[in-house]
Amino acid sequence: MDVVEKVREAVRFLDGSITRKPEIGIILGSGLGDFIKSMDVETSVPYSEIPHFPVSTVDGHSGKLIFGSLAGKHLVVMVGRFHFYEGHPIGEVVFPIRVMKFLGIHTLCISNAAGGVNPSFRVGDLMIINDHIGFSSINPLIGPNEPLFGPRFTDMSEPYDKSLIGAARKVASTLGIDIHEGVYFSVTGPSYETRAEYRMIKLVGADAVGMSTVPEVIIACHMGLRVFAMSVITDLGIRDEANRITHEEVLEIANATSPKLSALLSGLLSEI
Numbered sequence: 150m151d152v153v154e155k156v157r158e159a160v161r162f163l164d165g166s167i168t169r170k171p172e173i174g175i176i177l178g179s180g181l182g183d184f185i186k187s188m189d190v191e192t193s194v195p196y197s198e199i200p201h202f203p204v205s206t207v208d209g210h211s212g213k214l215i216f217g218s219l220a221g222k223h224l225v226v227m228v229g230r231f232h233f234y235e236g237h238p239i240g241e242v243v244f245p246i247r248v249m250k251f252l253g254i255h256t257l258c259i260s261n262a263a264g265g266v267n268p269s270f271r272v273g274d275l276m277i278i279n280d281h282i283g284f285s286s287i288n289p290l291i292g293p294n295e296p297l298f299g300p301r302f303t304d305m306s307e308p309y310d311k312s313l314i315g316a317a318r319k320v321a322s323t324l325g326i327d328i329h330e331g332v333y334f335s336v337t338g339p340s341y342e343t344r345a346e347y348r349m350i351k352l353v354g355a356d357a358v359g360m361s362t363v364p365e366v367i368i369a370c371h372m373g374l375r376v377f378a379m380s381v382i383t384d385l386g387i388r389d390e391a392n393r394i395t396h397e398e399v400l401e402i403a404n405a406t407s408p409k410l411s412a413l414l415s416g417l418l419s420e421i
C-alpha cells in the first residue's frame with residue numbers, strides 16, 4: 150500500500166471519532182505533556198489504535214493523539230513523537246505530520262527538549278527556533294515525490310513562520326517569560342554529544358541541539374504548513390568540564406519547565 154493510501158486510512162479512522170476538524174497541530178516533546186491539562190479534550194486515541202502509526206518506545210513519550218480545543222482553536226496534539234533513533238524508518242517518523250495535514254491543520258507548533266549550546270543559556274530556559282541545521286536523519290523527502298503532498302524540491306529558506314515568532318515573543322513579554330531565539334541543530338542520537346561535538350555545533354552557529362523536529366519541519370514545509378517550534382533547554386551541553394547527562398535528568402527538567410511552555414503555547418494559540 151502506498152503512503153497516500155496509508156494516510157487516507159489513518160485519516161478515515163480518526164475522522165470517525167471526532168466532531169470537529171482540527172486547525173492546528175501540536176507536538177509535545179519529552180516530558181512536555183502539561184499543555185493538555187489546560188485543553189478541553191474531546192477524544193484521546195492511543196497511537197497503537199491508529200492504522201499505520203508506529204508505536205513510540207521512549208520513556209516520557211506516552212503515545213497518543215488528543216483532539217480538543219483551547220483558546221477557541223481546534224487542536225490535534227501528539228503526546229509523544231517518533232524518533233529516527235528508535236529504529237523507525239524516517240517515513241514512519243514523519244507519518245503523523247502527513248495525517249494531521251490531511252485531517253485539516255494549517256499550522257504546526259512543535260516543542261522539544263534540547264541541550265544548550267549558546268553559553269548564555271541556562272537550564273529551564275525556552276528558545277524559539279528561528280532556523281535549523283539538520284543532521285538527524287536522511288532527508289525524509291528522499292524517494293519518489295508524492296505531488297499530493299508537495300513539490301519535488303522544497304524551499305527551506307524560511308521554515309519557521311516570522312509572524313508566529315513575533316506573536317510568541319509578544320506573548321512571552323506579556324507573561325514576563327524570558328525567551329531566547331536561535332538555531333536548532335539536530336543529531337540522530339541516541340547518544341548525547343561529546344564535548345568536541347558540542348564545540349563543533351557551537352562553532353557552526355547553532356544555539357541548541359536535540360534529536361528530533363527537523364524531519365517533522367521538512368515534511369510540514371513540503372505540505373505548505375505554517376510552522377512554529379520551541380526548545381526547552383534541559384541541560385548545558387557546552388561546558389569546559391565533563392557534564393554527564395541522563396535521559397531521566399532531561400525528563401525532570403522538561404517536566405519542571407512544562408508549565409512555562411504550556412502558558413506560552415496557550416497564549417500563542419489565542420494570537421493565531
Ligand code: HPA
Nearest residue numbers: 262263264358359360386
Ligand atoms: N543533546 C541532544 N539531545 C538532547 C540534549 C542534548 O544535549 N538534551 C536534550 N536532548
